Amino acid sequence: xSAVTPxxxxxxxxxxxxxxxxxxxxxxxxxxxxxxLFYAGLVxxxxxxxxxxxxxxxxxxxxxxxxxxGYSLAFDGTGDLIGGLGYAGLHGVDFLPRNGESTIxxxxxxxxxxxxxxxTVALVSxxxxxxxxxxxxxxxxxxxSVVVYAVLAHWAFGGGWLAERGTLDFAGGVPxxxxxxxxxxxxxxxxxxxxxYGRQALLPHNAMYVLLGAGLLWFGWFGFNGxxxxxxxxxSVLAFxxxxxxxxxxxxxxxxxxxxxxxxxxxxxAATAIIVxxxxxxxxxxxxxxxxxxALGFLGALPCYAVxxxxxxxxxxxxxxxxxxxxxxxxxxxxxxxFVAQIGWNGIADGLFYGNADQLLDQALAAxxxxxxxxxxxxxxxxxxxxxxxxxASEREEALGMDVTYHGEEAYVTGEGAxxxxxxxxGSIPVPVADPA
Amino acid sequence: xxxxxxxxRPEKANDVLEALFRAEVRGISMSRVQGHGGELExxxxxxxxxxxxxxxxxxxFEIAVSDEFVQPTVDAxxxxxxxxxxxxxxxxxxxxxxxxxxxxxxxxxxxxxxVDG
Numbered sequence: 001x002s003a004v005t006p007x008x009x010x011x012x013x014x015x016x017x018x019x020x021x022x023x024x025x026x027x028x029x030x031x032x033x034x035x036x037l038f039y040a041g042l043v044x045x046x047x048x049x050x051x052x053x054x055x056x057x058x059x060x061x062x063x064x065x066x067x068x069x070g071y072s073l074a075f076d077g078t079g080d081l082i083g084g085l086g087y088a089g090l091h092g093v094d095f096l097p098r099n100g101e102s103t104i105x106x107x108x109x110x111x112x113x114x115x116x117x118x119x120t121v122a123l124v125s126x127x128x129x130x131x132x133x134x135x136x137x138x139x140x141x142x143x144x145s146v147v148v149y150a151v152l153a154h155w156a157f158g159g160g161w162l163a164e165r166g167t168l169d170f171a172g173g174v175p176x177x178x179x180x181x182x183x184x185x186x187x188x189x190x191x192x193x194x195x196x197y198g199r200q201a202l203l204p205h206n207a208m209y210v211l212l213g214a215g216l217l218w219f220g221w222f223g224f225n226g227x228x229x230x231x232x233x234x235x236s237v238l239a240f241x242x243x244x245x246x247x248x249x250x251x252x253x254x255x256x257x258x259x260x261x262x263x264x265x266x267x268x269x270a271a272t273a274i275i276v277x278x279x280x281x282x283x284x285x286x287x288x289x290x291x292x293x294x295a296l297g298f299l300g301a302l303p304c305y306a307v308x309x310x311x312x313x314x315x316x317x318x319x320x321x322x323x324x325x326x327x328x329x330x331x332x333x334x335x336x337x338x339f340v341a342q343i344g345w346n347g348i349a350d351g352l353f354y355g356n357a358d359q360l361l362d363q364a365l366a367a368x369x370x371x372x373x374x375x376x377x378x379x380x381x382x383x384x385x386x387x388x389x390x391x392x393a394s395e396r397e398e399a400l401g402m403d404v405t406y407h408g409e410e411a412y413v414t415g416e417g418a419x420x421x422x423x424x425x426x427g428s429i430p431v432p433v434a435d436p437a
Numbered sequence: 438x439x440x441x442x443x444x445x446r447p448e449k450a451n452d453v454l455e456a457l458f459r460a461e462v463r464g465i466s467m468s469r470v471q472g473h474g475g476e477l478e479x480x481x482x483x484x485x486x487x488x489x490x491x492x493x494x495x496x497x498f499e500i501a502v503s504d505e506f507v508q509p510t511v512d513a514x515x516x517x518x519x520x521x522x523x524x525x526x527x528x529x530x531x532x533x534x535x536x537x538x539x540x541x542x543x544x545x546x547x548x549x550x551x552v553d554g
Contacts, residue, residue, distance in 0.1 A: 200451045396522060399448040408481045416471060417492025421480070 010095050014103035017231040021104045021112055027223025028115035032059055032122050034220055038213025038271065039126055040411075042320050045205040046401025047130045048411035054129065057138055058122035062145040066114045070150040075113065078159035082151055103231055112227060113157070117149050119224075120176045124378075126320030127184035128191045130202075131398050134406040136391045140382060144183065148377050152179045152370055162369070167362040168341060168349065170239060171228035173283025173334040174370040181327015182371040183378035185318055190382040191391050193317035195398055207267050214271035218247060221278040225285040238345060239285030242293035247277025249297025257305050272325060276304045279329035284337045287348070292340040300332045331367050338363030438533045438545060441510045443498040444472060445518035445526040450496040453517030457498075460513040462506060463551040466499045476524045495526060501536050501549045 036055035040048045062070070072087035075098075087093055090110065098106040121141045128137070152175035154160040156167065162174065196202060204210060225243045229236035254273030255265045280300040281293055288296070307324035338360030341351035350356040382391065392398075397405040404410060445453055450467065457465060471492040479490040502510050507530060514528050538548040 196448075396520070399446070399520070404479060404481070409483060410481065413481070413483075414471075417473065417490060418481075418488040419491050421487040421489055 010097075010105070012097045012103065013095070013105055014231070017103045018105065018108060020232050020236070021108050021227055021230060024223035024227025025108065025112045025115055027220045028112065028119065028227065029059075029220075031115075031217050031220035031224065032056075032119050034213050034216030035119060035122050036213070037209045038217060038275070039129060039320055041206040041209025041211075041213060042204045042268075043129055044202060044401075045412060046403055046410075048205065048403060049407050049409055050134065050402030050405075051125075051129045053134070053407060054125035054137055055122040057134075058125065058141055059118050061138055061141040062118045062121045062149075063114055065142050065145045066117045066150075070117055070146050071110050071113065073146065073150040074153040075110075075158040078164070079154075080161045080164070081154070082160070083154045083158050109230065112230075113153070116172055116176060116224075117145055117153070120149050120172075120180050121145050123176075123180035123322055123326055124183050124187060126322040127188040127318050129319050130402060131194045131392045132191050133390060133393055134402070136385060136389055139385055139389070140187075143381055143385070144378065147381060148179055148183060148374055149175055151377075152373065155370070156366070162362075162366050165362050165365065166349065166359070167366045168287050168337050168346075168359070169283045169334065169366065170235075170285040170287055171225045171282045173330045174366050177279050177282055177326045177330025178334070178367070178370040179374040181323045181325075181330060182374040184322035185316070185327065186375045186378035187382060188316055188318035190379060190386065193315065194319070195395050197317040198315065204268060207271075210268050210271045214274045218243075218274050218278055221282075225278075225282060229286050235286035235346060238290070239281075241290060242281045242285050242288070243278065245290055245293045246281035246297035246300075247274050249294045250274070250277030250280060250301040251297075253298050253301035254305065257301075261309070272308065272321075273301060275325050276301055276329045279326050280304075280333045280336075283330060283333040284341075287337050287341045287346040289340070289342055289345045292336075292342075295340075296333065296336050300329060300336065303332055304329050327371065331371065334363050334367045334370075335360075438501070438503055438536065438549060439507050440531050440533045441498075441500045441502060441507065441514070442529040442531065443500070443514040443518065443526065444470065444495050444528075445498065445514070446520070446524065447494050447496045449518045449520065449525075453496075453498060453514060456513035456517035457500070457510070460509040462500060462502065462510050462513060464501060464549060468497050468499075470495050470497045474524060474527070493524060501533055503546050503549055 032055050036052035039055065040052040043051045067090050069088050072085050073083045076083040076086040093106050093110050095105045095107060097103060098109050102109060121144060124144065125137065155162040156169040156174035157163065194202065221243055222240055226236055226240035229239060251270060251273045254269050258265045258269045277297050280296050284296060304324050307328050308321050311318060311321060311324060337351060339352045341349055341359055342354055343350045349359050352360045385391065393402065393405060472495045473492050476493060481488055481490060500510055511528055511530065519525055535544060536548040537544050
């Protein structure tokens with residue numbers, strides 16, 4: 001470690017960039033509990049806490065795996081497929097900028113990237129809520145954060161083969177959005193449907209949580225996209241502003257489609273549209289003009305809406321539609337860059353519409369490779385974990401609910417009929433049934 | 438004329454409704470209740486406070502039926518609500534003195550017989 005006093009800003013570090021990245025990191029971390037609210041509102045009341053806890057668990061598990069090996073495998077060296085172990089245990093990650101271009105401390109860069117790994121692990125849980133065993137999810141989260149997230153982060157961000165080719169992915173269309181979406185599909189297939197899926201109506205229990213969660217996610221996304229330039233320069237400002245434009249346009253499309261389909265604009269649909277819009281602009285944020293960002297919102301919402309309407313008619317219980325909202329939207333965003341990127345806006349490359357067909361090829365490669373890798377690895381990983389431990393709760397536990405089964409708590413406890421267990425007598429106390437007198 | 442009261446698991450409420458509809462029982466009230474039927478296995482902890490939950494969430498169906506519908510109604514409740522574990526619930530059949538359909542003023546058998554269409 002370099003010898004620095006607490007007040008020193010080391011050479012090459014820009015104070016403004018560092019200030020913004022500190023705030024952006026906190027904003028992205030907030031997205032994970034926000035996602036917890038969003039998801040918890042979408043499930044039945046007996047599974048509220050467990051659904052939120054999967055997001056909390058993602059923070060615990062993925063932060064640790066990230067510090068131990070994930071960060072190193074993603075960002076150490078420029079190997080084609082995977083990084084090295086030079087930064088394992090955060091060895092050598094200190095106050096100096098990471099490389100010649102970076103203007104923020106390496107430690108902060110690592111922290112910012114950690115919050116991405118955390119939310120991506122949390123996203124995948126949406127496919128398996130209401131029936132996956134909590135313990136099995138913890139194991140899955142730990143392994144997935146390394147073998148899927150860290151690898152794809154290396155491909156797109158860490159100098160791997162996609163970054164090397166020149167694939168443009170501003171804030172994580174590859175490692176976050178397509179990775180979580182297509183992993184979610186694999187997870188839903190391996191873990192299997194909820195026992196009542198397709199037999200009973202399984203409805204969201206609190207639409208207000210869904211809206212509140214979506215609002216907080218959008219707020220956090222300004223750090224997610226706005227911070228992915230790692231500075232306070234033009235590309236960060238562009239990504240920040242596009243994060244305002246695209247979701248707003250996706251909302252407009254969603255309202256229109258809802259009105260055409262059911263003659264009513266739905267609230268949960270609107271919350272979904274906000275997420276879809278944020279995801280659409282995630283890969284493209286700092287690369288396309290504000291005008292094209294609006295077009296992306298209007299048009300990109302269409303395939304996501306179609307998949308959200310179609311998926312519940314299938315036998316695949318990909319419960320909270322991570323595939324539609326993240327996989328399909330990320331795929332669309334990544335490809336869109338290949339058409340409309342403008343060097344005048346991003347300073348790096350043009351897309352097909354501006355005479356550079358090669359860019360579309362690079363984008364298409366990412367749009368094929370990332371889903372294939374994420375789906376295949378997640379499928380294999382869960383099959384392997386399934387050999388060691390059961391992946392899902394018993395039918396009885398599923399009927400009782402995950403909250404009571406795995407956490408011994410309820411989200412909406414009334415307290416009536418609760419008998420205090422006094423520690424002294426080891427918990428065995430007579431049962432005071434209501435006194436008939 | 439009897440009042441059939443069925444107290445069942447909330448997660449089986451939809452199955453019970455289905456079974457009742459199949460048995461052509463169509464006048465039903467349903468309410469959420471909490472009850473105790475001997476099961477005490479649920480222990481919950483909130484920070485330092487550990488409690489045994491003495492009351493479980495249940496759903497109560499109340500169905501007023503003419504005599505020939507009593508058995509089909511009871512059968513439907515059993516069929517829909519049974520899981521085989523402790524906590525499946527109870528059915529009570531009690532005599533019913535009078536029933537009035539508010540809309541028409543019909544009483545008793547006429548009041549508990551569904552109108553077609």
